[in-house]
Amino acid sequence: MNRGSWFGRRARPSRTASSVPEGIATKCASCGEILFARDFERNQKVCHKCQHHHRLSARERLAMTVDEETFVEIDGHLRSTDPLQFPEYLDKRKRAEEKTGLWEAVLTGTAAIEGIPVVIGVADFGFMGGSMGSVVGERVARAMEMGAAEGMPVVMFTASGGARMHEGLLALMQMAKTSAAAARLDLARIPYIVVLTDPTTGGVFASYASLGDIALAEPGAIIGFAGRRVGNQDVGTKLPDNFQTSEFQFEHGMIDRIVPRKEMRSVLAQLLGLLIQAVPNAE
Amino acid sequence: MNRGSWFGRRARPSRTASSVPEGIATKCASCGEILFARDFERNQKVCHKCQHHHRLSARERLAMTVDEETFVEIDGHLRSTDPLQFPEYLDKRKRAEEKTGLWEAVLTGTAAIEGIPVVIGVADFGFMGGSMGSVVGERVARAMEMGAAEGMPVVMFTASGGARMHEGLLALMQMAKTSAAAARLDLARIPYIVVLTDPTTGGVFASYASLGDIALAEPGAIIGFAGRRVGNQDVGTKLPDNFQTSEFQFEHGMIDRIVPRKEMRSVLAQLLGLLIQAVPNAE
Amino acid sequence: MLNNAFDFEKPISELEQLIAELRRPEKQDEAKAQGIDLDARIDVLESELKRVMKQVYSSLSPWEKTLMARHKDRPYTLDYVRLILDDFLELSGDRLAGNDEAVVGGPARLDGAPVFVIGQQKARDLRERQRRNFGSAHAEGFRKALRIARLAEKFQKPLILFVDTAGAAADLHAEEMGVSDAIARNLKELAVLRTPIVVIVIGEGGSGGALAMAVGDRVLMLEHAVYSVISPEGCASILWHDSKRAGDAADALKLTAQSAKELGVVDTVIPEPLGGAHRDPVATANSIKQAVSKSLATLAKKSITTLLDERYARIRKLGAWEE
Amino acid sequence: MLNNAFDFEKPISELEQLIAELRRPEKQDEAKAQGIDLDARIDVLESELKRVMKQVYSSLSPWEKTLMARHKDRPYTLDYVRLILDDFLELSGDRLAGNDEAVVGGPARLDGAPVFVIGQQKARDLRERQRRNFGSAHAEGFRKALRIARLAEKFQKPLILFVDTAGAAADLHAEEMGVSDAIARNLKELAVLRTPIVVIVIGEGGSGGALAMAVGDRVLMLEHAVYSVISPEGCASILWHDSKRAGDAADALKLTAQSAKELGVVDTVIPEPLGGAHRDPVATANSIKQAVSKSLATLAKKSITTLLDERYARIRKLGAWEE
């Protein structure tokens, strides 16, 4: 892998750090509580009343997860093309770029979490619903390959509606690509931690998001295969109230821990510390 | 492993080849149909009316499974002791020996099935309910070790009420022993085929009987963990009609094929032929 | 004669009916009595039929291909297993919870040599279709597939995967049993399974459910099969809130075998008999068999390390991006 | 003071009550007024108490040990995890179908060094007992245990297993999800898991459900724990059709730690504080910690090959037979 020239490059800052401009209030998306921007930001965009965890941009997530000034983007130079010349794809992507200040739906890079070096990937649902096209798949795969090559744990924050339709079959193949990279990461015995955030569905949940050694999730996140709308169409099936949420997936054995946002960083650090320490019984 | 001296020894014939003496009729244990001995034997102890598969002794099973005159017992010299000095154990064993003409609840040996050499083990439910004590565990483990050492597929016909209480903890440990041997057999890439027959429950079902690469079962056999009586004691649970039968276990993914007795030999031969042939892609 | 003809097959079925009519004994007798050379007329019509068929089937639109791929007379996995392989012994169960009949598999022989085969299985009559959930596997099905794939690995037999599904099951039970996890696990494990794998997309290659059994060293695809990230109907509803625009979506999705080959997802497009696989299942099976045998012969020469490195490289290069 | 005393503990609780009585302030005042040396009398009673306790607890019958092992105040897995390990991070789920709370496990630290710990978890209050199915695991629990054990293997951390269950769940759901298969799979995989494993039987070692999490390189057992192929009640019903003869069955089954050691099933019996683990959980935890640390230190010196060969040999020799 050649990533020399861009490896040390700093990513440009997000254009829209927050959906709530300084000094103005917003309403909780879940309970309707009026949330004052400063409190809301201080509370990591978690509603102080109902504890609803509002979605974060990739930049916001990084800021509250990794040690200050440690994130160094990798593969930021990768750009999507329009291999199918799919209707409206270029326009949509352009709007997403403008809205998020990102070039794609995932940021990958190296960083430290409480001093522990990691390779980290953070999805941004604001960029075309976090959908996985060629660049997302390629970035995730390269991040894993870097983890395997450098012996660094890999942490992935997921948020996605699934594979990106606009890249057709090539988007679907990113499921295979990221999973194959996860297989090699596993064979290299490198810790791979997934943090499922709202929402993680479809082809992302059915590929690299389900392959962590450890799976954490934020409370109340939508997590599922087909999306609740599809599930609801089943004839005569009564769906449980928590269908396709973190809590449902936890009950069904798919998640290790549901971790509130304010504890996520320290849980990650604790976990990484437990998994990476020296080997007691070498061959 | 040293098994030189007894390796070539022929096992003595069963004293009670059949529960239906020549010329006399019996009743089907399931439908009550009168079964004439000669027909019944010819039909491999399957009721011609309801297809109930009656239990077979180990000798009967061998006779209808392996090529004539090919079975050579191994480890027939192993004898149980009474490590716990358990009430009535010696008496019970003595009666079982007299009744079955066997020294223990499983016979192991080498044989050929349609010309394919195998290591084979056949349980005899008539010997203390096919229960697994030290000798059963030891014979099964040695059979698997022989399979691994000689590169011969292993076929196990199971029939057991579980671990043999009368040998206490040492009987329980046979579950670990047979499973550990199965693990090594697996690592040696040797085919291991289990045929579950009526009844296979408890500690045998929860150890080597569940570890086959391929699991076959006779129709209508009782197969389960705790025995129907125990299961029935659950409060407020309605048990399915086929609870703890071959068919139930098949539905729940535990069995590959339910094979009628008259097809068992040819299915085994077909399967063995498919699994043992030359390797197309060596390292 | 064409059963269950599609709209685009109308010119064909009309010609076929005409020819059939002329072949009726009464017509033959009548013509003979009148001294008319009916055979010559039939010959003309037949060559016209051939011309029309070639024209229609070589220029099917993506949506027409989708219909072909879903044709209820199209051969399914077990049809090809019967036609291509000997001694197939179906295995069942995931050894965890159930036996999902949307997936079938087991050992068999290809020209005498043992292989393992696994496929998604649709069905024709209603009861069997329900039993097989229309070929849409639940977690139990994907886990059964993985269990059988691991037997192939253990016994060092090549693995043949038939793909034919509208997609994975997406109901409550699927979610409860972790269908996403099961798909992901298959993608991961098949990528490093230590035995050669040949995949054939024979009908519908529907999204993640198809892909979960489509990772291998060679991916073959029948001429009129389709392979897509989403169904055209689903795509049309999302894009235009109108599932009736499925035809436009099929165009946009580039879901044909020819496109899949151009995109590098598929290595070889296997030609179908004129009119589609269901017109001549035996000929189709033979074409598949030849292609599979050829692939396996090539793969058998590779060391496991080379095989896995090339499999990984094959998957890794898929996608379109600029650096 | 003894809570929830058993019949065989009556002499002890009577003495304890007497001493407590004499220690009441009123009694003390009264004695002082009368010039009686109450402290001397208490000393006498206390040494008598010690004598009686030693006598009672060193000669517990197998049935009395069974009662001790099931004592509701006896420390459970998570109690020891809290007392022995730091930084425990509980993991959940089997990645297949569910999260069985009868089994707990995850990474933690033992004197700073990372380990993985897994155990069967009973509970005291009714709701938690139901949630944990009284410590009786279903297939999901055994599969969770195996998943966590494989993480220990992957990350090359030693594995500590706490055993405390009346047995595996034996209800319809258990059977539907293949509890037998799950137990067997654990027995098989733990036998060849490529990391050191230390097992501690802390309370009830009930049959296959216990064994499914009790395969390792060293098996330790608390002094008053029991380990048996079948419950004494079950054994008595089968032998004498009278579950009330459980005491006789307990004798016959030789289910004590001392017998388990004689039979070669257990390597080390860890002494409990006088009166049992629940009288001093901290002291018990310290004893366990020392024994586990010692075992792990020895095991850490071995190569994986030696470790696995010795583990296999250890299992292989269990049993009693004549050649």
Ligand SMILES: [Zn+2]
């Ligand atoms: Zn709120």
Ligand SMILES: [Zn+2]
């Ligand atoms: Zn009958």
